[in-house]
Amino acid sequence: QxxxxxxxxxxxxxxxxxxxxxGSRTGAVTSGHNPYWFQQKPGQAxxxxxxDTNNKYSRTPARFSGSLLGDxxxxxxxxxxxxxxxxxxxxxxxxxxxxxxxxxxxxxTVL
Amino acid sequence: QVQLVESGGxxxxxxxxxxxSCAASGFTFSTYVMHWVRQAPGRGLEWMAVISxxxxxxxxxxxxxxxxxxxxDNSKNxxxxxxxxxxxxxxxxxxxxxxxxxxxxxxxxxVSS
Numbered sequence: 001q002x003x004x005x006x007x008x009x010x011x012x013x014x015x016x017x018x019x020x021x022x023g024s025r026t027g028a029v030t031s032g033h034n035p036y037w038f039q040q041k042p043g044q045a046x047x048x049x050x051x052d053t054n055n056k057y058s059r060t061p062a063r064f065s066g067s068l069l070g071d072x073x074x075x076x077x078x079x080x081x082x083x084x085x086x087x088x089x090x091x092x093x094x095x096x097x098x099x100x101x102x103x104x105x106x107x108x109t110v111l
Numbered sequence: 112q113v114q115l116v117e118s119g120g121x122x123x124x125x126x127x128x129x130x131x132s133c134a135a136s137g138f139t140f141s142t143y144v145m146h147w148v149r150q151a152p153g154r155g156l157e158w159m160a161v162i163s164x165x166x167x168x169x170x171x172x173x174x175x176x177x178x179x180x181x182x183x184d185n186s187k188n189x190x191x192x193x194x195x196x197x198x199x200x201x202x203x204x205x206x207x208x209x210x211x212x213x214x215x216x217x218x219x220x221x222v223s224s
Contacts, residue, residue, distance in 0.1 A: 036211055038156070045206060045214045046148075046156065057212060089156050091211070099170040100146075100158040 004092050006103035011111055012080045020106045021072040022090030028071035029092065035073035036091040037066055039084075040105075046089065050075060077108075085110045113137035113213045117205060120218030123197055131218055133190040133207030141165075141185035143210050147192050149203040150217075157203075160192070197222045 005023040012018035022035060029035060037050035048057060050066035053073065063079045073090055090103040119131040133145075147159040160171045160181040169181050180193040190207050197220075204217040 040156075045216050047214065048212050051211065087155075091156075091158065096170060098173065099161055102148075102156045102158055105155040 002104050003094075003098075004090065004101045004103035006088075006090060006106045008104070009107045009109065011109045012077065012084075014080055014082060014110055016080050017076065017078045018080060018108065019069065020075045020077075020088055020090075020108070021069065022074070022092065022103050023072045024092060026094075029068065029073045031068065033073070033092040033094070035066065035068075037064075037073075037075045038089045038091065039086045040089065041086045049088075080110050082110050084108065113209065115207050115209060115213060115215030117207055117215045117218035120205065120220045122221045122223060124224050125198060125222055127197055128193070128195045129197060129220060130194070131192040131205055131207075131220070133192075133215055135188045135190065135207075135209065138209065140183075140188040145181075145183060145190045146208040146211060147181060147190075148206045148208055148214075150206070151200070151203040154203075159205075162190070194220070199223060 003025050031053050035053050038046040039049050040046040049060045049064050054066040065076050067074050087105045087107050089105045093100050114136045116134045123129050142164050146161045149157050149159055162169050162181045162183055166183045178195050182191045199222050202222050204219050206217045207215045
């Protein structure tokens, strides 16, 4: 069983809003897990969208935002574009014995 | 601009060793934490290892302990991953990552007889 959980797949309409979530089987996800979000398109290296829950890199499109939603980390895409179709991964930090763990990824379809 | 260029990948037989390198430029390499992440064909991302800026602290995913070693040479702006006793399931694209913010293009390692 994966420690970090994500929806296997989601679909959003062009221009629509979708929220991807990232949970932990050990309990609630908090800012202490330093959630990261990554986007990966076929044949490309991943690129980092969000760090430390809700911080964007300069190159992160404004339509992406990160947050904590209930007991999970969340990535919200507002105003989806066809180019946002990709796999999205979250990454959580735990402790010295298990420093960082990726979720299994969410395949987002814009349709 | 930031560049991370992995090298050293290729085809290797099971049980053999391989060393990957990651040449960094465009930032002050010696002051940043560096990570290795891999991705098996058709699979998700797997975090592998992290090394502190001065190389004194290293942490690994449980699945790798004892076989893989991360190191760095700050005088050469280069990160390394020594992989021993390779298994077919180690077949993957290996990425070096600067502080989890910038990714290299990856190096393909295929473990096969």
